[in-house]
Amino acid sequence: MDKKRGIYIHMPFCVQKCRYCAFLSFNAEGSPRKEYTDALEKEIKLRAAFEKENGTDKPIDTIYIGGGTPSVMDISSMSEMVKTLRRSFEVDPGAEFTLEANPATLGRKDGVMLAKLQAYKFMGVNRLSMGVQSMDNDRLHFLGRIHTAENVARDMDIIRRKGFDNVNLDLMFSIPGESGDDALDDLDKIIAFSPEHISCYSLQIEEGTPFGKMAEEGELIEVSDEEDRETFHRICRRLREAGYEHYEISNFARKGDDPDAPSPYRSKHNSLYWNMDEYIGLGLGASGFINGVRYKNTSDLNEYLSALGEGRLPVAEEHKNTAFDNISEAVFTGLRRREGISYKDAVLAYMEADDAEERDPDSADDFRECFWEIFAEAKEEAFGYAERGLLIIDNEGLKLTEQGIDISNSIMSLFV
Numbered sequence: 001m002d003k004k005r006g007i008y009i010h011m012p013f014c015v016q017k018c019r020y021c022a023f024l025s026f027n028a029e030g031s032p033r034k035e036y037t038d039a040l041e042k043e044i045k046l047r048a049a050f051e052k053e054n055g056t057d058k059p060i061d062t063i064y065i066g067g068g069t070p071s072v073m074d075i076s077s078m079s080e081m082v083k084t085l086r087r088s089f090e091v092d093p094g095a096e097f098t099l100e101a102n103p104a105t106l107g108r109k110d111g112v113m114l115a116k117l118q119a120y121k122f123m124g125v126n127r128l129s130m131g132v133q134s135m136d137n138d139r140l141h142f143l144g145r146i147h148t149a150e151n152v153a154r155d156m157d158i159i160r161r162k163g164f165d166n167v168n169l170d171l172m173f174s175i176p177g178e179s180g181d182d183a184l185d186d187l188d189k190i191i192a193f194s195p196e197h198i199s200c201y202s203l204q205i206e207e208g209t210p211f212g213k214m215a216e217e218g219e220l221i222e223v224s225d226e227e228d229r230e231t232f233h234r235i236c237r238r239l240r241e242a243g244y245e246h247y248e249i250s251n252f253a254r255k256g257d258d259p260d261a262p263s264p265y266r267s268k269h270n271s272l273y274w275n276m277d278e279y280i281g282l283g284l285g286a287s288g289f290i291n292g293v294r295y296k297n298t299s300d301l302n303e304y305l306s307a308l309g310e311g312r313l314p315v316a317e318e319h320k321n322t323a324f325d326n327i328s329e330a331v332f333t334g335l336r337r338r339e340g341i342s343y344k345d346a347v348l349a350y351m352e353a354d355d356a357e358e359r360d361p362d363s364a365d366d367f368r369e370c371f372w373e374i375f376a377e378a379k380e381e382a383f384g385y386a387e388r389g390l391l392i393i394d395n396e397g398l399k400l401t402e403q404g405i406d407i408s409n410s411i412m413s414l415f416v
Contacts, residue, residue, distance in 0.1 A: 004062075005280070006062035007064070008288075010285060013072055015029075015069065021144075036301075037081050042309075057089070066098075069102045070100050097123075098127040099120060103155045105146075106158075128166075135186045137149055139175055171200045173200065173201070180234055184238060196253065245262070276326070281297060283297065285299040322355050326350050328415055332412045341398060342396050343371040364395060385411055
């Protein structure tokens with residue numbers, strides 16, 4: 001398979017942590033942000049040297065800086081870090097370069113924001129991903145967000161004026177106290193900005209978060225599964241009507257000039273994960289997948305800084321994928337895509353592993369036969385889901401129906 005490669009960089013700092021957030025992040029105030037970006041530069045150089053030494057270095061197709069809230073980071077430090085990245089890796093001139101940002105963190109004054117956006121452009125950022133979540137100020141306050149709906153409108157206006165023409169906006173639904181109509185009202189306000197991409201997620205209550213504690217103490221009533229799924233399907237219909245392609249469980253991309261072709265605004269970086277392509281993870285807690293090996297950096301900030309201060313990569317875990325790991329992950333992630341997973345791609349992923357059994361399929365029938373030999377124990381139940389209209393199984397592969405998305409985890413677990 002023609003493998004692509006991306007780079008993910010984690011910036012774990014925020015103005016304040018949201019009440020639902022279980023991600024690896026800290027309040028920016030008082031955190032060692034400069035020390036962190038200095039350490040990142042060291043990791044970039046060490047990782048690039050490691051890849052070259054092992055003969056696994058390849059051109060980079062995508063860069064994604066996520067968090068946390070990368071837009072709270074000092075511009076000069078970010079710029080130096082990106083320069084180091086470009087000097088250390090061969091970055092394709094047309095690479096998709098995404099930066100996550102939250103409204104109200106790009107600059108309170110128009111001039112400051114315009115200068116910050118210009119600096120991002122100089123770095124090569126060509127895609128912004130904005131954590132809007134809601135367009136209702138009461139719900140934003142309840143979630144612990146620091147911005148208002150008015151901030152979103154103002155930021156989008158300036159972003160467009162600055163020439164950014166590939167913008168993702170996040171929407172969160174199934175917020176306690178929110179009705180399906182409320183969520184659709186939020187969605188309509190987001191659609192009005194004409195973003196090229198919209199990501200829609202239902203609120204998940206996680207242990208160890210303020211919302212998790214509230215739920216345990218009975219102070220927060222979660223939206224029922226039935227209402228959550230009804231709202232999701234209403235969102236899907238509304239976005240289709242507005243000209244968006246539902247290409248992955250939670251992601252929608254605005255259609256291009258050819259409505260029958262895949263949208264040019266699909267997230268190329270996130271597609272790496274769903275296509276079993278390779279990616280380098282840099283930063284605290286970041287994960288990577290290179291040459292059949294999955295690794296994860298330490299999540300301890302002191303250990304991260306200490307490791308790089310000593311000139312060693314901050315890797316805490318490594319796992320060499322087996323042939324079954326490869327095909328299992330290919331199916332699990334591939335089913336997230338609306339196109340699903342082909343037998344050919346799944347079997348080729350299997351054959352890439354060192355411990356793969358000798359196989360030589362050369363036709364669609366051969367790939368299908370190999371696939372169901374490997375997943376013989378899952379076949380009967382998988383076809384049962386197909387009979388219920390939740391999974392489509394044909395001569396090329398398998399994919400979830402829209403109703404199947406509702407129980408996607410149960411279906412995907414068959415292949416794990």
